Amino acid sequence: MKLDIHVHSSFSNDGTVSPEDILKYAMKIKLDGIAITDHNEIKGALKLWKDNKSRNDFVVIPGMEISSEKGHILALGIKDSVPRDLSPEETIEKITELGGLPIAPHPFRFWSGLGKESVKKSGFKAIEVLNSRSLKKENKKADRLAEELGCGKTGGSDCHSLTHLGNAYTIIENPVFDIDDIIDEIRKKRTKGQGKSRSPLETPRYAASCVYLWLKRGMKRI
Secondary structure, eight states, rough: OEEEEOOOOTTTTOOOOOHHHHHHHHHHHHSSSSEEEEEEEOOEEEEEEHHHHHHHEEOOOEEEEEEEESSEEEEESSSSOOOOOOOHHHHHHHHHHOEEEEESSSSOOOTOOHHHHHHHTTTTTTTEEEEESBBHHHHHHHHHHHHHOEHHHHHHESSSSGTTTTTTEEEEOOOOOOOHHHHHHOOOOOOOOEOOBOGGGGGGHHHHHHHHHHHHTTSSSO
């Protein structure tokens, strides 16, 4: 079972595609599910989940990518918004109270990764070990950190357009289409991240895009 659980839609300030078009394309490329995890916004994820929660052939997981004061945190399986700019510990507490799973995404990414010490201190139960917009060496470091801390492992494309959707994903060996069961599989370390990392050749374009979006936001971080 392949799930891309780190997907940005047009409800993110740097996303380009509607949640509905993401769903159509995800099914076309034979994914079994997606999590819409927009930056500090849950409206698009909730609408897509509500419109598709009766499906038994594809799972839509509502979520967010939240900007804590130290870096980004994925929230999987929540149905209410979590405020930005809290400490990682406070952010994790809010996610857990809402019945969701906090995941440390791209922990070694410059600007938006939490870094090793913050991940260790905050008590995550899952770490994103394959992010298609991170370099291979960053993903390998994330995998080693997950092994060191005994965390569950996930993968996600971190896509902001259809071009990269499904480039990285979470594998679940036993097919489950209930969100709580999926979260339980991750917590129990019965999942793994697979897919492609960002190649060095893609880095200049990636860096230029990041700087452009940063300037467009008025030099504010996501």
